[in-house]
Amino acid sequence: MSAQEHPLGISFEFFPPNTEAGKEKLLGVRDALAARNPRFFSVTYGAGGSTQARTTQTVKSVRESGINTAPHLSCIGSDKGAMRELLAQYREDDINSLVALRGDLPSGMGGIGELRYANELVEFIREETGNHFEIAVAAYPESHPQAPSFERDLENFARKVKAGANLAITQYFFNPDAYFHFVERAQKLGVETPIIPGIMPITNYTKLARFSDACGADIPRWIRKQLEAYGDDSESIQAFGEEVITRLCERLLDGGAPGLHFYTLNQAKASLKVLDNLRA
Ligand code: FAD
Numbered sequence: 001m002s003a004q005e006h007p008l009g010i011s012f013e014f015f016p017p018n019t020e021a022g023k024e025k026l027l028g029v030r031d032a033l034a035a036r037n038p039r040f041f042s043v044t045y046g047a048g049g050s051t052q053a054r055t056t057q058t059v060k061s062v063r064e065s066g067i068n069t070a071p072h073l074s075c076i077g078s079d080k081g082a083m084r085e086l087l088a089q090y091r092e093d094d095i096n097s098l099v100a101l102r103g104d105l106p107s108g109m110g111g112i113g114e115l116r117y118a119n120e121l122v123e124f125i126r127e128e129t130g131n132h133f134e135i136a137v138a139a140y141p142e143s144h145p146q147a148p149s150f151e152r153d154l155e156n157f158a159r160k161v162k163a164g165a166n167l168a169i170t171q172y173f174f175n176p177d178a179y180f181h182f183v184e185r186a187q188k189l190g191v192e193t194p195i196i197p198g199i200m201p202i203t204n205y206t207k208l209a210r211f212s213d214a215c216g217a218d219i220p221r222w223i224r225k226q227l228e229a230y231g232d233d234s235e236s237i238q239a240f241g242e243e244v245i246t247r248l249c250e251r252l253l254d255g256g257a258p259g260l261h262f263y264t265l266n267q268a269k270a271s272l273k274v275l276d277n278l279r280a
Contacts (some may be wrong), residue, residue, distance in 0.1 A: 009039040011169075011196070011261045013060060016043060016054035027061065032268040034065040036275060039259065041065070042099050042136075045072040047106045052086070059095065067133065069124065070136065071095065074103025075115035076263050080124065083115065087129055097134040099169065100125060118275045119156070122163035137161060139168040139195050141182035144176075145216035154182070159188040172200035172217050174244070176251040192256035199249060201262065202227070202241025203269030204234070242270065246277040253278070 012033045017023045030041070043058045045051060055071050063069040071090065075083060090098070102118040115121045118137055124134060137160050140153060142257040147153035161168060168191075173179060183195050200217075202208060205227040212219050219227075223244060249260055262271040 006263065007276045009259050010036065011038050011040045011042065011259065012264050013042045013198075013261065014058065014264060014266050016046075016058040017052050017266065018054065022266070023058075023061070026058070029264065029266055030062050030065050030067075033264070034067050036272070038067055040068045040070055040097060042070040042072060042097075042261075045074050045101070045103070047074065047076070047104050047109075049104070056089070056093075060093070063095075068097055069095070070097035070134075072099040072101060074101040075118070075121040075124075077105050077109055077111070077113045079114045079176065081216040083121070083124060084128060087125065087133075087202050091129065091132060092162055096132060097136070098125065099138075100165070101135045101138055117156070117160070118168070119160040119163045121181075122160055122165055126164040134166045135164060135267055136167045136169050137165040137172045139182065140216070141170050141173050141178040142216060144171075145214075146277070154185055154189065158186060158191050161186075161191050161193055165193055168195045170195060170198045172198045172263060173213055174220055174223055174248060175218065176248055176255065178218075179252060179257070180255055196259045196261045197252050197257050198261045198263060199245060199271075199274070201264075201267075201274060203238055203265075203267070203270050205230070205237055212235065238270070242273050242277065245270075245274050249274060249278055 014026060017026050025136055039236065041062050043055050043062060045055045059069050059071045073086065100118055100121045105112065115124055122135055122137060125135060140147070143150050143153045147156070170179065180199050186195060200208070207217065211217070226240055227237060230240065252260070264271050
């Protein structure tokens with residue numbers, strides 16, 4: 001079954017651009033991806049609320065495509081009053097989906113705030129707004145980098161889902177077995193919500209290696225070695241990346257993954273190529 005035919009379908013994530021040129025470019029990317037009829041778009045939120053205005057603005061412009069668009073929302077370093085205000089604004093703007101996160105506190109930035117973990121944010125959103133929002137939360141098939149153990153992280157994940165999440169989106173990974181293992185273990189803890197794999201297209205090795213070290217995503221040695229061997233040959237990196245990610249998506253969908261969420265990095269081409277390959 002192709003991703004497009006799947007009941008939960010595909011979704012695409014953007015970050016809020018900070019230049020006029022970036023905003024302009026995102027409109028083209030949005031339109032190219034909207035043509036694939038995604039279930040939703042989502043827009044990231046800077047740690048500690050640092051992009052709040054830009055996230056809101058980007059959500060508005062992305063929604064003009066007619067595709068449901070979910071702002072990400074992180075609670076660390078914030079207080080309940082600020083969260084309440086933002087939720088009220090989203091309701092007023094007729095937004096009905098959110099990606100609820102703890103986030104990471106930027107170094108040198110004040111205290112943790114009133115909501116310490118994503119499960120507390122999900123609970124707070126439900127207390128304040130009932131079932132108005134569809135809430136997605138983050139999942140880590142290879143464990144969150146700060147988690148004391150896989151088991152503990154899994155329990156924390158299950159707690160967060162049971163606080164009222166409707167779906168989960170995973171951190172990206174390149175080993176489909178990590179995803180299937182995580183889903184199976186989560187289901188044993190009573191998690192019934194869909195867990196959608198997050199897909200990171202491979203287009204640039206240096207950036208990918210940096211991101212992956214920071215977020216704890218494992219780049220298997222065979223992928224790392226092959227990408228290193230290509231050096232500055234970006235055409236070969238992209239062709240290899242396209243093949244690796246297409247195969248990953250095929251295995252995920254064949255194994256029953258309920259959709260695919262693409263980390264687009266505000267680029268359309270790599271995600272579209274993978275989708276075209278899947279359709280073929
Ligand atoms: P939590 O679920 O709160 O987990 C964080 C850590 O605390 C884990 O180690 C967990 O095991 C532990 N933990 C959880 N609950 C408890 C508890 N009750 N008691 C004790 N320990 C607990 N970051 C951004 O800044 N902006 C974004 O827009 C953004 N979007 C993302 C989207 C997706 C799909 C994903 C996967 C990640 C995203 N991130 C984003 C990154 C995310 O903010 C970081 O990974 C952050 O460190 C954890 O956020 P969380 O919501 O997963 O936290």
